[in-house]
Each structure stands twice: as structure tokens, then as C-alpha cells.
Amino acid sequence: MKINIPTPLRAYTGGQQTVTVPGATVAEALQALTAAYADLRNHLYTPEGKLRSFVNLYLNDDDIRYLPQKESTPVEESDELTIIPSIAGGVAAICNLFCS
Amino acid sequence: MLHLSYSGYAALRAHGEETYPHECCGVLLGNSVPDGNRVRQIVRAGNTRTDRAHDRYNIAPEELIRIQRQARTLGLDIVGFYHSHPDCPAQWSQTDFNEAHWVGCSYVITRVDRGQAAVTNSFLLTGTSEEDKKFLDEPVEIEVNEQHIEQEKGHA
Numbered sequence: 438m439k440i441n442i443p444t445p446l447r448a449y450t451g452g453q454q455t456v457t458v459p460g461a462t463v464a465e466a467l468q469a470l471t472a473a474y475a476d477l478r479n480h481l482y483t484p485e486g487k488l489r490s491f492v493n494l495y496l497n498d499d500d501i502r503y504l505p506q507k508e509s510t511p512v513e514e515s516d517e518l519t520i521i522p523s524i525a526g527g528v529a530a531i532c533n534l535f536c537s
Numbered sequence: 538m539l540h541l542s543y544s545g546y547a548a549l550r551a552h553g554e555e556t557y558p559h560e561c562c563g564v565l566l567g568n569s570v571p572d573g574n575r576v577r578q579i580v581r582a583g584n585t586r587t588d589r590a591h592d593r594y595n596i597a598p599e600e601l602i603r604i605q606r607q608a609r610t611l612g613l614d615i616v617g618f619y620h621s622h623p624d625c626p627a628q629w630s631q632t633d634f635n636e637a638h639w640v641g642c643s644y645v646i647t648r649v650d651r652g653q654a655a656v657t658n659s660f661l662l663t664g665t666s667e668e669d670k671k672f673l674d675e676p677v678e679i680e681v682n683e684q685h686i687e688q689e690k691g692h693a
Contacts, residue, residue: 441605444615445640454609479666489667491638493598500598521601526633526644527560527586527593528622 438466438512441519449476463494463501464508466518481520495519538573539617539643539659541565543681545579550647550654552581553621557652559590564601565617565643566608573661573675574616574643580604593632594620617643617659624649627656629672637662643675 439457442450450456451474458473460466471478481492488494494501496510496518504510512518545565552561562584567576582600586593596618605615618639622630627648629637637644640662648655659677664670 443605443639444642445638448641454614491636495598495602498599498602519602519605521598521605522638523595523598523636524562524564524601524618524639525586525593525595525636526620526630527589527636528625528630528632 438514439517440466440470441517443520443522445522446477446480446520449480450474461511462506462508463496463510463512463518466512467494467508491523493521493523495521539645539661539675539677540567540570540573540575541677541679542576543679545576546657546677546679548579549619549645550657552619553623553647553649554652554654556584556590556621557649558623560584560586560592560594560621560623562594562596562618562620564596564604564615565619565645566604566611566613567616568614569616569641576616576643577613578608578611579619580607591623615639615642617645619645619647621647621649621654624651627658629660634672637670637672638667640664640670644672645677 439455441455458466458469460469483489501507563582564580565576566578582596584590584594585597586595608614627646643659643661645659647657659675660672661675663673
């Protein structure tokens with residue numbers, strides 16, 4: 438299956454936007470990805486092996502957290518997995534310092 | 538260095554004025570260049586933090602994926618993000634830092650005072666991991682093309 442790599446992680450895939458890996462499930466595909474590109478592991482997973490909270494994984498258009506089988510969801514060769522770190526923030530903390 | 542067209546610069550500041558007193562947010566599409574990032578297109582995004590949009594923003598991952606697909610068809614990448622700080626400095630906050638995960642991307646912040654865009658700054662997220670990431674002040678080069686200068690003369 439194809440895995441889409443976001444801009445900040447391409448440094449660890451030789452600059453590739455998309456990589457193709459084998460695997461019958463999402464978990465197997467991710468395992469193949471980190472086996473091929475070992476430096477990615479630390480960016481995707483915590484030292485305890487959990488997916489980092491800010492890393493979103495989408496199988497085609499579906500967030501895998503909301504799929505019944507989550508990372509055990511079977512995948513086809515034509516499926517696309519997208520890794521997309523979250524983007525958020527806000528003025529909250531600084532405003533307390535400067536604006537109150 | 539962040540290279541940004543005048544129209545892009547004006548567009549992201551106008552977005553902050555439109556959403557005031559709430560924060561606006563959006564994505565910068567472009568290319569990485571030897572001295573930084575060059576923005577080719579500004580894409581507005583919705584702020585999903587409707588519960589406290591006055592001091593927080595979040596872009597839905599689904600929207601981010603759609604924008605990333607759009608970028609790919611144009612031969613562009615996501616090179617940064619922008620948001621506004623209503624009535625607060627154009628400096629990154631601890632919340633901005635904690636939630637910043639796109640190393641190598643530019644984070645543009647515009648201060649909007651009483652509905653008027655004031656200072657706009659950019660910060661480059663650098664580092665090799667979550668543990669050593671940091672924001673660096675990033676110079677912004679506003680590129681004004683001749684056509685724009687002519688339009689400005691026409692309005693003078």
C-alpha cells in the first residue's frame with residue numbers, strides 16, 4: 438500500500454512524499470515502514486511504543502482511531518495511508534503574560 | 538527566510554481581521570528553498586476550536602489532508618501555517634509551541650488589534666525531535682511585483 442509522508446518526516450524517507458510498503462493490515466504496513474526507515478520510529482511512536490498523540494493516521498479518508506478494527510484494519514494494495522501531524526495552538530498562555 | 542508575496546501577506550492578515558475577535562488559521566503552500574520556505578499559495582482553513590476560538594485554533598486533520606492533496610496536484614508542499622492573535626503579541630505562545638510538530642515549517646502569527654492587523658511575524662520550527670524542537674525568529678521577505686506597484690499607483 439501507499440503511505441503519504443508529511444513534509445517534516447520526509448527527511449527520514451530520503452525525501453520521498455510517498456512510499457510503498459507491503460502489509461495486510463494498517464499495523465503491518467506501519468511496521469514495514471519503520472523497518473525500512475528506522476529513523477521514523479522515534480517520530481511516530483513514544484519510547485513506550487505508543488503512537489504519539491499528535492500523529493493522525495488516515496486510511497484513505499478515515500481516521501483509524503474510529504475504525505472498528507483500528508490498526509488491525511485490513512488493507513488493499515490500492516489503499517492509501519496518510520500520516521498527518523496535528524496543527525493547533527493559540528494565544529492563551531502568552532495572553533496571560535502580556536495582556537492582562 | 539520566509540518568502541511571501543505581498544498578496545499572500547495581505548490575504549493572511551485580512552483573514553485575521555475577518556475572524557476577529559476569534560483566531561483565524563490557514564496553510565502556506567509552496568516549496569522549500571535553500572534559504573528557507575517560499576510560499577506560492579495561501580489556503581484558509583476553518584478553526585475547529587469553536588469552544589474557545591478567541592484564544593485557540595485547530596485545523597481538522599481531514600481538512601489538512603484535503604489541502605495536502607491539493608498541494609500535490611499543484612506540485613507544492615505544505616511549508617507552513619498561519620494564525621492570528623487577537624489583541625495579543627505576534628509572538629508564539631506556550632500553546633503554539635506545545636502544539637507545533639511540523640519541523641522545517643514556518644509558523645506565521647499576526648497580531649490583530651481591535652480588528653486591525655498589526656505586526657506579522659514568522660517563526661521557523663527547527664530541531665530533530667519533539668524533545669529538542671524550538672522556534673527560531675524567521676525573517677520575512679515580502680515580494681512586491683511590478684503589477685502590484687502599478688495597482689498601488691493607480692489607487693494613489
